[in-house]
Amino acid sequence: MSGQNRLLAILLGVLAVLVLLVGGLSAVLLVGGGSDDGSPSGVRSGTSDGGGSGDGGDGSSSATGRLRLSGTDPVTLDPHLATDASSAEYIVEIFSGLVTITPDLEIALDLAEALDVSADGTVYTFTLRDDAFFHSGRRVTAEDVAYSINRATSRELQSPVARAYLGDIVGAREHLAGQADSVSGVEVIDDRTIRFTLDAPKPFFLAKLTYPTAFVVDQQQIESNPRNWTRNPNGTGPYRLQEWRLGERIVLESNARFYLGEPPLKEVLYALSGGSALTRFENDDLDVASISINDVDRARDPSSDLNPLYAVWPQFTISYLAFNTAKPPFDDVNVRRAFGLSIDRAKIAAVTFNSMIAPATGILAPGLPGYTADDKTLPFDPDAARAALADSKYTIQDGRLVGPDGPLTIVITEVGAGAEAAIDTQAFLEQWRTELGLDVEIRQTDFATYLAEQDAGELQMFNGGWIMDYPDPEDILDLKFHSGSQLNDLSYANPQVDAFLEAARTEQDPELRLQQYRDAEQLIIDDAAWLPLYFSQAHVVVNPAVTGWFEPQMVIPRLRFVEVNR
Amino acid sequence: MGAYVIRRLLWLPVVLLVVTFFTFTIARFGPGDPVSVAAGQIRDPEVLAQIRADRGLDGTIVEQYQRWLFDAVRGDFGESFQQRGFTVSEIIFPKMWISAQLGMLALVIVFGVGIPLGLLAARLSGTWVDPFVIGTLLFLQAIPVLVVIPPLLWLFAVQYDILPVGGWDGLFDIWWIGGVIAIPIPDPHLYIPLLAFTLPGFAGVARLTRITALEVQREDYIRTARAKGLPESAVAFRHVLPNSLLPLVTVVAFALAGVVEGAFFVETLLGIPGIGRFTFEAVVSRDYDAILATTVVFSVLFVLMNLAADLTYGLVDPRVRVGATRS
């Protein structure tokens, strides 16, 4: 009995400890709730916590209102390292560069107030504004710009995108390779003037400079805190990071000294965790929410209370099916065309996606330079598809294509985050089976595997997507389809296409240049290297108290156009 | 017994060594690596190769493992690819903290509700209540988390709009009464995850309580107590309850294991920024250092749980003399 009583004591002790633990923890949380001590957040000093209505550290602030959005943790807030849209979303608000993209997708001067381009198109001379300051209050000089470009292209930083965005500047590649101490094509003329020299006239150079890789960062801050400076970044943009609690929330606060005037919106809160955005929107926890396929019928219903708040915005994102033109049977253009002619994208978009995406009319999305409204893609035509297949060098036998080396297995690879394959892929499979009599297998892999195999050119056929980085056809046509491009994962090579793309690289006449891209686009579609599937759309509802909200086709600074009247 | 505990604890580093090497090899054996995942859609093979070389990802597995081990022993678990500028430890500890709070609360509820239900079933053994209670709890145990969460969300968040649809906002909110008295109430974000965690757990605790309570009731001293004319409630509280509780110590470890496994799904489904969800994200994006760190965390947890279970077995059942068995 005594032994058992001892045990009982132990047990009750354990329970008591558990209760105390939970209680104690919550007490700590309660006490420390406001100060966020010990959390890995970058709390900006000088402002009080929460509330949003309270005036910040800056007495001259005229901004008001608080916008509540849902978001995700950025991979990094270092503009020179960021490559993903979710990071860029924050970076374009906190930092800025010499040039930017307006909501109309025009390239506009930002930190620079004047630009002079030499007659041969290779020398760009920028004059900086004299009223541009970092959040810390220090003036932005030409030295800061030069430091930023040199940092972005340094070997030590290992930026995966510096070569793509800044590689056109003379000496940038040498600097990236560690063969030079700095980029020779970047010259500081005086405090407010900086000059870039390019290796060739590149009409798309300014478009590339709008990307965060060319944004300006604070040398003093980075050198004093090289590891952790992004938790409290000193940028030049309209907003500054007030708080970042990993996985919980990000708070941006308006920059009263922003050179284009303080944004009207005082505070932006991004909730980084939580479930369905629409439910939170309807519970008045969010001001903007995207609409999922299950809710879109309700949003479209004119009698619904969601309907007046609902809007659809086209995006610069295309999804496609890609064929590896070096791998049988897709080394035969007839097979590729047969696959394209036998899928009914319009119907699949309408049924399985409830018309929340638009069937693609080409490779260039609506709104991009060079876009035309007419449908350039392969139509749904089963008879033509069967005819094309009959013209190919392969024959069909028991649901498989048979070539000179025997029957071929056709496998389509896609990224599978969860259990179910992309719903449209399953529909395509069924159409190829019924219309062409061909069995195609789905293979799902995780993202890492998919990328490795895509880069190695091992995928026979895959489901992919492309998000435009800057609004120029070069960003998709040249990068993905030029036979010499490292991003050409299709082994696609058409000398005619190459000729158009190369001519367009240096063509100074904008209209002629776009025509060259249109010609290349049509050739690529006729070769059926890609089957363009759909252009994405953003379906959102916005709280009526929010004015000026828009969903841009690609990531651009937008918070300073928004107001909240509550 | 002290020697036994020490021997078992000495075994822990060996387990960790094998487990991390195993995980390390498997993670790197698969195609793909975090460098290309982190690079985005413009992937320059030359730059990626250079990054791999600089991050030490181009050596042999054994070389890489040695380097990792050397750093890890000194407490440096590397840097996450998913979250640049943060060390893995910095990311993991707050997430572990969130999961631990939820898990502890779930455990307390599982035992707090399971024990009384078990006693009730034992007390009313022979009536319809006993099989009804146990059957209901068994049924709750059989519903997979995946099936139970969407209806819960629909009911509480969509239909009646009384609970948030997921996320995390600390353990307690405070209600101020007159600005003086603070009443902590559980944060509304907790209810649905706690339901999902605890519903499948009641059955195990209640059933064990019931069985031991039934056995205790047959013991001599209970009969003696009844014979002495003690009121039934006194018998239940002074004799049956304490003695039925003892074997429950052994299932704490099992219940904890259940909560840990459940965390993977509950956190993923409900958008709770805990360690379970993070583990899955790390695995999918092949975030090597993060995978290794979470493996270490879980392995330590499981080894300690096993040890605790073995020790409590010995305490409860004197026949299992811990340390004296052949192992």
Place this chain on the structure above:
Amino acid sequence: MTSQAGVAEAPRSPVVGRSEWAVTWERLRRKRLAMISLVLIAIIYGGGLFAPLLSPYTYNEQNLDRALEGSSADHLFGTDRLGRDVLSRAMYSARTTLIVTAAVVLSGSLIIGNTLGLLAGYRGGWVDNVIMRVGDIFSSLPGLPMLILINAAFAPRVTDLVRQVEDNTPLSGLVSSGFASYLILFVALSLFFWVGTARVIRAQVLQLREREFIMAAESLGASQRRIIFRHVLPGVSFLIVLQVSSGLGSVAGSEILLSWFGVGVQPPAASFGAMLFEGSGARTFQAHPNLLLVPGVIVTLLLFSFALLGDALNDAMRGR
């Protein structure tokens, strides 16, 4: 994956002789709940086993014109987003679960777990140590993420290997039948499922070894093989049966969880995990509850039946 708790308590009358199996069955038959469970399991697994004969449609028959319909005469449980019959897909999912559970319980629990448990318990010494320490290591790995990682690492290689076998031998249809994905799933699950069985069996063998009749057999010079098969194995056979019955439930549960995360059969093949994935989400549930409820109810009934059956079996074996 840690549901060994139910059988951890050692039964009172461990020796159930060969002739007593009939007695146990008699006892079991008198338990109504157990019989109902058995019938439910038989219906669900039978539906899976004979799905190609019984199901009104195939698992992949699409009809985009009739997507997301409710219950009707053509489609008893409605259709999914591609217009596939939910009932037929549920039957084929049961088939997937049946194949995986049978394979894992047979290989992981029954063969590997019992052999290693017997070996560890009977031989003792370093054999025991090695086996139990390896078991310790497996039980200290976080199961679910590990399985996903193993699947990611090995699935492409195994599939390629199977495809090569297909190309170089008269065998065909292995990959498209999902053989490769079954193979990975069942090897990976077996890796983790033998530990529990081995531990329980070992503990029982350790107790048996101290019994007079085994000592007597040993002193009489009976061969080890004879002792194991004639004396030890019958002594643990009741435990093996209990292990199998509890293993069936937990493997089925794990298979469903794993296929939800995309580990397991490749789409468009049907699995409960994939069906639940498609039907999850509060909004989807609101609009099309059949997508979640049909697989959800079947899975719950299956797991509940396994739990009840295991309980009843346990009671029957202990003479209750």
